[in-house]
Amino acid sequence: MTVANDLDPVDDEAIPFLLGRNLRRLRTRQGLSLERLARLSGVSRAMLSQIELGRSVPTITLLWKIARALDVSLAALTNSAAQEGVVVLRQTQSKVLSSPDGSVASRALFPLDTDRRIAFHEVLLRPGATDAGESHPPGTIENLVVARGRVDLIVGGTRHRLEERDAILFDADIPHSYANIGDADAFLYLVLSRPDSGL
Template sequence: MRSPLALVRDAQPDAAHNEGTYDTLEYLVGVNLARLRAERQLSLDALARASGVSRAMLAQVESARSVPSIKVLCKVAAALKVSVSAFLRRHAVNGFEHLPAERAPRLVSADGRYSARALYPDGQPAAAEFHELRIAPLHTEVGVRRPPGTTVNLVVSEGTLEVSVHDRRQLLATGDAIVFDADQPHSLRNPGDTEARVFRVTLNAETPPRWDVPAAAGTAVSAGTDEAVAAQPA
């Protein structure tokens, strides 16, 4: 009997899975199903009995010959005790992914007074971005304008923060939060005498590339902005 891991390697039944097509839905679901089954040391027959999905169907899914319906995926997910999303991911495939702080890359400004650490898997395109920001006392960080429809949600974990959007300013104390449209000129200033720690969630706009704000539109990018920082280890 072939192992599930062998099925992962062989989940390319014909030329339909040659170079350039490994990101197809069939391949992604098949590889994840085979891996999850192998981790649980379940045979196809055992998984078929647990899920109520036929062995033949499971074999077709694992070999990337068939894309299962949502109903079938729900049955298999329940039997494997994972989310349906686990079959569609290239990360957090067991429903979670540990991101150790000591291995997380940080974006640090040239003067070292501002840093941003991504709190989501590196290199993964995301509709939402989650960052931890650290801002030195009396430092002002000019924000990078994003496409229209992009929103930013900030919450202050430690210290104080002054957020400027156009000519309006809002002072935030520890625990305070603010939401604003990120296509506007904005900046973050730490008015206190201790480092400010802030968590930022950016909800990216679902707009075509033509909405990107051009650099010539008057957006100032200082040496301390997100686009001017260099990656450094945590």
Template sequence: MHATPALIEDAPDEVATDTSGELAALVGRNLRRLRTRRGHSLERLAKLSGVSRAMLSQIETGKSAPTINLLWKVATALGVPFATLMNGQEARGTTVMLRDKAKILTSSDGRFSSRALFPFSGERKVEFYELRLGPNHREDADPHAPGTLENLVVAQGTIEIIAGRDAPQVLGEGDAIAFEADVPHSYRNLRASEAVIYLVMTYVETISG
């Protein structure tokens, strides 16, 4: 049995201001829909996720866009991949995702960012991301859903990957790795300059928009 997470208060560095407002509004709508579908009150979801009720309310009303850290906590508590919280209406045919309109999530300290390279709509079992790590930064990730696989390639820099109890793996530019991501894992930038990774996540179950 897991202990109830400590609540994260609504500190300024735990939310990311969304200048366009579009991402915040989209996340807010999806959070409210998923929460009510599961029959959770804000208080109940706060206890499950460790995120304060006040902050959850801010996110649902579109006043704040969560950092990637908070989005992971909320998504895990709801039992969905975090991308599900950013799903939009399903688009048909070719989809172009312009760089200046990308959905980008960042850590509270700004040293880690994730840019989605796929449309948040429809049903899928695969997601594609560009990850950026600041100089000498280590980003820890909680276990994903059972059976989730991560396959990544280093585009810039030198990265150390640790997955569960496996030995650390050091990857240079052009090196790739695949590992089971349903265990705690981490990405560490071993250089004093920004690192860039391209990540494909594969799920066992289909993710619905």
């Protein structure tokens, strides 16, 4: 068994392979042929093919054209964290957003340097804490699971009492909030999805 070290730096010789792998993955995920991507980006099919095969390192201008055509960030094309489709997100290296008093904390459980239609978060609510969720763009759906604790979820003025391991799915383009009504920390898992990227 091989133990992967996701912190190893990328060797200069691996850069063409890295770009090619990312481009192929992003293109096929969107169901685009090389010809279609060539038309959208203004980069020739032959050049795109050479990049995907790891035989050419494009200029920043070409990378920008390709990223715009795929509607992704440059980071999505150059990301070195995904080794063979695997990304390890270490808890010790997570970016946590906390309220000023520390009663609410949110940790992203997905790579922040890639464009995606799905966002996955872990939320900690201290006893008595309330978090007012922002209204997301139209079409956004939120799926919430209470991993630990008891929570009141208010969506559009309607209260929903959720016990441990309860789940709820709701339209998140209206005001909503979460309140820990128990006497211990509550942990929630949130999945946000919307029809286009930009979460």
